[in-house]
Amino acid sequence: MNYIDYVQENIDNIIKLAWCDKTSFEKIKRIHGITESEVIKIMRKNLRPRSFKLWRARVNGRTRKHEKKRTLSEKPFQLQSYV
DSSP states (O other), X not given: OOHHHHHHHTHHHHHHHHHOTTOOHHHHHXXXXXXXXXXXXXXXXXXXXXXXXXXXXXXXXXXXXXXXXXXXXXXXXXXXGGO
């Protein structure tokens, strides 16, 4: 199976991952081996124009879609602070 056949076979899963707010583009690349720009092309081709615009607006404002932009808490999780 070549790369194009693999992407075509997994297009539904790629779209689901791209819609999910918690899934970063880096994770999609690790799972399916496609870059952010390829995900955008897939979304543009397979979604209706209005749906694509809504998705792009959501993705542009989300730091969770990019692992490098995420800021992690400096303090480690401690159960005592929540009890």
